[in-house]
Amino acid sequence: MTKALSKPTALPQKSAAPAARSYAPADSYQFVNVNAFTPNNDGWTSFGNVITHSRSGNVFTLTAAENAVSCQLSFLSPTCFRVRFNPAPGFDYSVETSVAVVNRALGPVNLNVVRDDDQAIVVDTGKMRVEIQLQPYRVLVYRGNQLINADQPGKNLVYIPGQQVVANFKVYPNGARYCGFGEKAGAQVLKNEFTMTFFNYDNFIYSSGPVPSNNEGGPLNPSEALYCSVPLVLENNPSPQGDYAGQAYSYGIFFDNPAQSYFNIGASDYSDMRGKYYFGALYGDMDYYFMAGDDTAAVIQQYTALTGRPTMPPKYVFGYHQGCYGYYDRPTLEGVARAYRDARIPIDGLHIDVDFQNNYRTFTSSEVKFPNAPQMMAGLHQLGFKCSTNITPLLTDNTLDENGKETPYTQREALLSMNGLIYNTRANEGPNPNLYEGQVSYGTNAGTNPYPYPPLLQDSGGMPLGAPGNYPDFGRAEVRKVWGEQYSHLIQTVDMDMIWQDMTCPAIAKSGDSPYQTFPLSMETNNGTTYVPNAMMHNAYVLLLLQATWEGINVLRPDRRNFIIARGGYAGMQRYAGLWTGDSASSWDFLRINIPEVLNLGLSGIPISGCDIGGFANGSGSTTPTEIVGTPFHGARVQGGVTDYELLTRWMQAGSFLPWYRNHYDGYTKQFQEPYAYGEPVPTHCRTYVELRYRMLQLYYDAMYQATQTGLPIARALFLNDAQDPRVYDYLNDQFFIGRDFLVAPVITPGTGNPPVATRSVYLPAGSQWYAFKDNKAPLDAPVNGGTLIQNWVADLGEVPIYVRAGAILPFRELEQYVGELDTNPLTLNIYPGPDSTYTLYQDDGVTTEAELEKAYRCTEVSHQGIPSGQKIRVKRVYDRYTPNERFYYIALVGTRAPSSVTLGNANLPNVGDPNSLSGSQQNAYYWNESIQVTFIKLFDTQPDVTVTAMYQ
Amino acid sequence: MLSRHGLGKPAALYFTHTWNQRLEGDLTPGGKLSIYYDPHRMPLARDYLFGAPAQPITAHVKFSEQGPVQDKVLWSPAGILRHVDKDPLGYGSMLFQELVIPPDAEEVIVWFDYRSSDGQVHYDSDYGRNYAFRFLTRDVRPHELSSAANGSARQQGLAVHPRATQVRVRYRLLDKGVPGQLQEAPLKDTGKSDPEGHRIWVLPDAALPVGKPVVFDLAYQLNGRTYLDDNSGKHFMRK
Known part of the structure; x- marks a missing residue:
């Protein structure tokens, strides 16, 4: 037998040396379920009485009587202040480690300290009055004389001495509505009485993440940990009462902590949480930004000033896209392209999954499956297509290429040679000379993909797909730079248009070492400043990955707009990428959550988001079981597993109004999902709404421009445009605006009869009149007064209720089959x-x-x-x-x-x-x-x- | 010869609905063990709801043939699921349990039972033999030998548990990445032992074809059972 699998000599771990501070034992870093993070129980210490305080400029430092801990409250603008607290002795508040915040200069600050004694500090900014009570600590915020936010009295800023957990309790007033939170499951825009955690998780079909054992898992449960974490809460109170009586108000709290964090909004899952909410984290600082506004738009404007806004993407981003895990070779991909053009369904994007790679070598293309990729791309471009390919952070250490030969993998070598890969160093266990090796699983090939992926062998279930490998240490700037350079083949040679950033958590196959399907949480990774256990920075890894990709591809191709569609993120990801909401399944439940999920992402500063239309994986809406027909690996094909035609049609309709519009599916388990492959009336109904999308694409583009300037999302919850009507809060979950005046109420539940006819209600916000949208194909009907609930809007399979605000100006263009055709x-x-x-x-x-x-x-x-x-x-x-x-x-x-x-x-x-x-x-x-x-x-x-x-x- | 995936990593056993039983990671005495079990291995009642405690599936584990049995009900970290991800590799929706392997464990022996809603008890026990997993990195270690014949050539050998017999390589040639038929090649017991008492076995140079990559795993007999070391399901490779 010959030598062992060749691994490069591990380089000196100079960058992986742990910092001077010691961490908790390695096995103490775990995922903690929502009902096991329990600040509302006894055993937590409150910040309590303040014995001394001082001011330096706009920063107030308070020292607690107990444990000599200190916190800081600083003003960033007349409507924004920051609270920062870390219970570690001697914590240095001058060090900033945030990866999310890019700008703290939110406005001129002229503080009028109207009171400053040992009982309280009262600061008037001109727009709000912040009362910092000192005996004990408690922060209250007033707009004029109206209270708009308050810490819970007594138990508010809490911690456990000797541990790193922190939390902060706020009052949950009557009538308050809570939203934001980034990417969250659940059929509701408002997350009142839910408890949520933020931990980037490879949560396949939203049914593999940890939830309390007596809870039902799945897409309807907001407690599911998902791929993207934005710990931001927005509170709107349209009709404040009691202590908060006065005009409607809005505020947001961004809790900037990339460790596993939590928001419990009055959910009494383990304790009595009536009248309060909290946010907290397992590690790191209590570091939150309070942003007050007269309305939600003003809050979002501040939040996106803090965390950044995107630049204008290429216009084709707003067209329609098609992807498939299973377009495994050039003929298949080109066949899809031609089929779309033949079917006259407009489309811009084609998304090529990891099949594009040479044996899962990230950054490469396969000469066997996609020969002469530049020529293929040129041909697709001529047809009007713009393509992405899937890039994960894995750099496989499999030395065999797709031909079963040992050939150089130059992109991996580049990261390896500059010591850019993560070592398997665990907290408190000293430097480890070995690289961390993870395993990514891409499912199973039951024989429908004839290409080998050496050395993967078949077993009784088929050929497992995936690869072992190592991961770049994106916290280091030099690693990000070298990573970005590795896109040169794809961007400059192949001329790939956009990057599909996948498996971003990073997603690692479930194992004893990766029970949470990601890095071991005790493994030390660089957070942009120093090495910490991954548990302390887990959610930041993807943001650093996106930054590396974004900066790299913009260096490689500076004159053309680039775009990243990512599967995960953290606060601030909008600077680099749009988001798709991970691995959905073909079910009415997933269609149902599509709208609230995208609306909350928009409220959280991420304007471009969407779901895999039709569902990625099989689900309860798949018509027949999947079968493999033919000889595996010799012409076999997938039969069945097709998404129900009504579900697909309704999803294509709903998705046509959401910012990211991509149909994507698992071609290893589904025979097809492209609308042209269905029998009529599906292609006709789908084409109608895709065409409408293209004719009104300017509306999306204008809304995107507004997002770049103000942070306002493209797809808007009703209260964003019509805050004056408190009734809109009852109708948030299944209707929304594009921009200001175009109101859409898609059908998201199955109809009855054959062909199915659905019925839904539509609420038209008060304060305007509304016209049923006729698309200049028929005269307008008489306007309908706002404040009207239209019960029983009967929608046959080709109809979607759409209304236009009276007085609206809507820019449309002529139809083209792709952006730029005309x-x-x-x-x-x-x-x-x-x-x-x-x-x-x-x-x-x-x-x-x-x-x-x-x-x-x-x-x-x-x-x-x-x-x-x-x-x-x-x-x-x-x-x-x-x-x-x-x-x-x-x-x-x-x-x-x-x-x-x-x-x-x-x-x-x-x-x-x-x-x-x-x-x-x-x-x-x-x-x-x-x-x-x-x-x-x-x-x-x-x-x-x-x-x-x-x-x- | 043996470059292991998962060396030093906590062990996990996967019992998949495709009737595979796979060990990943490093199963060692004193270490942790995670068990992932797909309930579709059992004849589930029609009203079975994944993750609901009403119809429990229990893992029974012992660490030697005559040792005491631990009984642990499997549970669902993902909660109760109406739609499960049936993954043939065991990376999907699985019931779970974890245990600590005693330092004096000889092996891990496990079987399962399921109590359905009609009161019947069904077993998953490899037809009564139970599933047994050895501590592979303890049973089989690389051992380098120098050639007695020419002094410069180096043979690869394995130091194997002293009571193991019929040690053999099960291999496939990769031709342009495509695996060929499964073949076997026996190792030869040299009659010698290493300082820890493991017997030294060698694979004759001519046993494996040259010129093309070979993917292989190891099999051996011990205590009347055949054990397979497939390197955490990823096989070993000789290039």
Whole structure:
């Protein structure tokens, strides 16, 4: 027998030497279930009475009488303060270790300390008054004379001496509504009376994460630990009562702690939590930012100023995408591309899973399965496709390539040679000279993928797929740099458009060493500053990975916009990536949670998110069991496992209105899930909504621009736009806005009959009137008053209830099969009857980084105003450093009778009488469409500020 | 010859619904052991609900043939599930238990029973033989020998438990990555022992084909059972 599996000599562990402080024993680092983190029980010590305090600038330092611990309260703006506490003796508050916060200069701070004695400090910022009671410690926040937030009296900031656990209790007032929390399961937007934990977990079908043993696991349980952690709570109180009586208020608390953390919102799972909520963590600081606002939008603006906002992504991101774990070779992938074009279902994205790699070698492409990948990519680009491939943080130590030969794996060598891989050093056990080796499992190939993955062998269940390997130490800046360089083959040679960042927790096969399907929690990893047990920084690992990828691909391709779609993240991930919500299953439950999940992600500063449409894995909505037909590994194929057609249709409809729109499935267990593969009426119904998505893509793009400027999400919970109507809180879970004025209420439950017809209710927020959306295919119905609950909206399989706010301005374009198909694609600005309103239109080339780097974009303010017997529409460029290809645009005055005149300035526009004449007109003109009662006005885009007047005498 | 996956890592046993029993990690006396069990190995009642305690599945474990038995009810860390992830590798929805292996353990012997809602008890015990797992890294160790014939060539050997017999390699050739038929090659007992008393076995040079990667595991007989060392399910490899 020859020598053992060749492993490189372990390099000196100079970077892996543990810090001077000692940690708890290695076996003490565990996942702790939501009902086992128990600050509401006895045994915790309160911060208590303050014996001394001091001020330095905007920072107040308080020292407790008990245990001589100290905390700091600092003001970042008139509406934001930070509380920081660590019970470790001599803790150095000058050291910042956050990976989430990028900016603490949130505004000018002019504090008026109206009281400062041994009983209390009262600080007036001009926008809020913060009362820091000292005997004992307690923080209360007032807006004017109205209390809007308070620590629980007595037991609020708590810890256990000698341990690292921390928690903070707040009062849960009557009428308060709680949301945010990033990626959470559950069919409710509001998470009142739920208890949640934040620990990035490879939670397949949301049914493999730890929950209390008497709880039901699955997608309806918000206690599930999921792939992305954003410990942010937003409280809205639309009708404050009692001590909090006054105007509606909003605030947010961002708890910046990447260890396993918790929010219990009045959930009495182990104790009486009525009237209170807490947040806490197993390790690290109590470090929270309180952000007050008159409404949620103001809070989100502050939170995203703190943690960053994204740049404009490539426009195609908002198109439709298709992925499959199982497009395992070039003919298969190209077949899907052609099938979509043949079916005339618009699509931009194709997502190629790990099958693309040479024997699971991250960063590589397979010459066997995808020969001449650059040529393949060029061909797909010609068809209008933009592609991603799956990149995990694993660097396999399997020395065999896909041909069974030992060949160099240069990308791994690059990380290895600079000592960039994590060692298997455990807390308090001294440096370990061996690299940490984990195992990723990619499921099983029952014989439908004929390609070998040496040395993987079949067993009775098929061929297990996966690889062992090592992981980069992303906390170190030099490692991130080298990691980013390894994308050169994919980005520069293959010309891959975007990166699909997967298995980010990182996801490691369940084992005795990885019971939580991730790094051993005692293993020391770099948190960006020093080495700590992974338990203390677990949720930050993915953020550092995303940063490494984002920075790397932008260096490799600086002139074109890049994009990452990630499976996990931490607070601040929006700077680098969008999020898909992990491995869903084909079930009505997963469709049901899709909307609240995406809405809460948007509220948590992540504007681009979505679910795997149709479900990734088989589920209760899969029609038939999976069978393997044919000879395994010799032409076998998957039969069955197909998602029920009604479920798929409704999911394609709902997903068409959510920011990230990708159908993705496990091709090893499902025969198909592409809509064209179903029999009619599925392709037709799906095509209808995909086409609508493409025609209204500008609306998403404009909303995205707003997100880059203010943090406001694209898909919005009702209260974001209509906070004035407290009834919206009763209808949050299955209806939402795109932008400000486009209200969607998808069908998310099965119908009855054959074909199935579903019924749902739709609530139209008070304060506006609403028009049923006709898409300029029929005249508008009479408006419906807001405050109306439409019971029994009957939706056949091709229908989705959609309403438009009266007075709305909605930009649409002509249909194209992919973003950029048409060299010119004029806008139609649809203006609905109703109150005056303004809309900000954002235009850039949608492809290059010129908008970001050279400020090459245009912002146009479109407004309309009612005048006696008429209407004025103004189109005014407010920032103009980009010239669109389109020479003209249209204004559609929806719901109008024939105008008596249409003028531009003082010039009468000719009435050309029909759509073809208007389309062909080489001058400004209009015509009125009697059948749909819309006035179409064509304007050549030659002036930066034009006003059109339509009169209806 | 033997480069082990999972060396030093806590051991885990996987009992999958495809009737595989797999050991991963380093099973050692004094160490921890996790047991992952797929309840679909049992004839589950129609009203069985994964993770619900009403129909328990119990692991019975002993650490020597005559040793006392520990009885541990398996539980679901993922709570009660209406839809489970049936993974043939055992990485999906599994019932779980963990134990500490006594320092004086000789091996791990385990079987299971299931009490269904109709009161019947069903067993999963390998037809009464029970499932036995040896401490493989203790039973089998690499042992380098120098060739007596030419002094410079080095043979690879194994130091194997002194009572083990019929030590053999079960191997497949990888041809362009594609595994061939399963074949066996016996090792030869040299008659010598290492300082710890393990017998030295060698694989003759000609036993394994050269020129192509070979994937293999080890089998041996001990106490009337055949034990398989497949390197945590990942096999060993000679390139």
